[in-house]
Amino acid sequence: MQLYDLRGISFLIVDDNRFMRRIIVGLLQGMDVTEITEARSGKQALEKLRQNQFDVIITDLEMEDGNGFGVIDAIRGDDESPDPMLPIIVLSANTMKHTILQARDAGMTEFLAKPVTADTLYRRIVTIIEGARSFVRTGNYFGPDRRRKSDTVYMGPKRRRDD
Amino acid sequence: MSSDPQVNPKLSKFEIIENPNKIKLKAKPLPGRSADSMLKKANSAVAEMSGDFELIYSTEIELLAREIDHARQDPIRVGEAIDKIRNSLHDLRGQAGTFGFPLVSKIADSGCKYIDRQDNFGIVELTVLGVHVDGLRAVKHEALRGDGGPLGQKLLKGIVAVIKKHEPA
Numbered sequence: 001m002q003l004y005d006l007r008g009i010s011f012l013i014v015d016d017n018r019f020m021r022r023i024i025v026g027l028l029q030g031m032d033v034t035e036i037t038e039a040r041s042g043k044q045a046l047e048k049l050r051q052n053q054f055d056v057i058i059t060d061l062e063m064e065d066g067n068g069f070g071v072i073d074a075i076r077g078d079d080e081s082p083d084p085m086l087p088i089i090v091l092s093a094n095t096m097k098h099t100i101l102q103a104r105d106a107g108m109t110e111f112l113a114k115p116v117t118a119d120t121l122y123r124r125i126v127t128i129i130e131g132a133r134s135f136v137r138t139g140n141y142f143g144p145d146r147r148r149k150s151d152t153v154y155m156g157p158k159r160r161r162d163d
Numbered sequence: 164m165s166s167d168p169q170v171n172p173k174l175s176k177f178e179i180i181e182n183p184n185k186i187k188l189k190a191k192p193l194p195g196r197s198a199d200s201m202l203k204k205a206n207s208a209v210a211e212m213s214g215d216f217e218l219i220y221s222t223e224i225e226l227l228a229r230e231i232d233h234a235r236q237d238p239i240r241v242g243e244a245i246d247k248i249r250n251s252l253h254d255l256r257g258q259a260g261t262f263g264f265p266l267v268s269k270i271a272d273s274g275c276k277y278i279d280r281q282d283n284f285g286i287v288e289l290t291v292l293g294v295h296v297d298g299l300r301a302v303k304h305e306a307l308r309g310d311g312g313p314l315g316q317k318l319l320k321g322i323v324a325v326i327k328k329h330e331p332a
Contacts, residue, residue, distance in 0.1 A: 001197065001198040001199075002192055002193075002198065003192070003193045003196040003197060003198040003201060004190040004191065004192055004193065004198075005190065005191040005192075005193055006190055008189040008190070008191075009186060009189055009190055017254050017257075017258075019212075019215065019216070019219055019254075019258065020254065020257060020258060022212060022215075023209055023212065023258065023261060026205070026208040026209045026211075026212060027205045027206075027208065027209055028205075029205075029208060030201070030202075030204045030205025030206070030207070030208040030209070031201055031202075031205050032201070055185060055186045055189060056186060062253060064250065085180075085182060085183070087186060092257075093253055093256045093257035093268075093272070093275075094253075094275075114256070114257035114258070114260070114261075114268075115257065115258065115259065115260025115261040115265070115268060116261060117206060117209075117261065118201075118202040118203075118205035118206045118209070119202055119206075121205075122198060122201075122202055122205070125190075128186055129184075129186055129187050129190050130187075132182045132184035132186075132187060133182060134179050134180060134181055134182050135179070135180040135181075135182055136177055136178070136179055136180070137177065137178040137180060138176065138177040138178075139176060144182070145179070
């Protein structure tokens with residue numbers, strides 16, 4: 001895997017579990033990331049987002065005080081969002097299909113299942129760097145293009161005017 | 164509006180916005196160098212927290228057992244106790260695999276999903292949760308790492324059997 005110098009990238013880690021935050025911080029520091037801010041709730045994450053600029057946010061979904069969906073909604077949908085196109089990595093132990101689809105439809109950039117390792121986390125970061133997708137705005141969605149693959153033999157109903 | 168009859172008019176209005184990809188401008192590729200040694204260093208940094216995890220694991224087992232007891236003794240507190248049990252299991256399933264205890268993650272995941280499927284928590288449901296806590300305690304007592312080998316698999320099968328016995332398909 002290509003090595004990137006991540007020293008100039010700033011991360012916001014959102015998780016209500018302090019030890020989980022320590023794990024993520026430890027992994028990022030091991031990758032030479034130096035700009036790391038922590039938030040222990042969705043509410044605190046939104047305060048930090050108003051105060052500072054970040055390059056990537058890594059957020060848990062299930063938190064006691066304000067869940068991760070609220071954070072994604074505020075980033076993608078709020079008129080006062082400081083950066084509606086901020087890359088969002090959802091980090092969750094809940095890997096039920098409907099949860100992943102819900103996070104995708106809320107506008108997450110990447111999903112990272114717990115337990116996390118340096119390899120899985122770095123892979124998501126590299127995907128964001130190398131494979132950034134265009135954003136799509138529809139009547140009920142704003143976020144990264146949910147089409148990751150181009151299907152040249154797709155035979156189903158067309159959903160976009162340009163299809 | 165497209166004249167193509169296959170296009171759903173409700174879904175066809177969309178705008179594509181180019182992603183400036185600010186992170187790509189900041190992250191400098193280091194050509195010819197592999198990420199392997201950096202990832203090894205990052206995993207080592209976390210492996211150093213293994214002792215802390217094992218301490219947390221022991222504490223959480225006791226918390227889980229205590230909350231199940233509270234729920235049994237005081238039905239008014241069941242909701243509060245289940246929230247604490249769910250949170251504790253959720254944290255364990257998310258962390259244990261990182262430290263070489265995927266069996267703990269599996270047992271905790273089973274407990275979380277069991278809670279999510281229930282509407283009410285009476286003696287039966289608390290007993291099933293108690294079996295999960297017994298499983299977690301056994302993993303610790305037997306120092307079962309990885310998938311726990313034959314004993315670990317027997318433990319998992321036992322938990323699944325208890326769930327099946329008490330939960331209608």
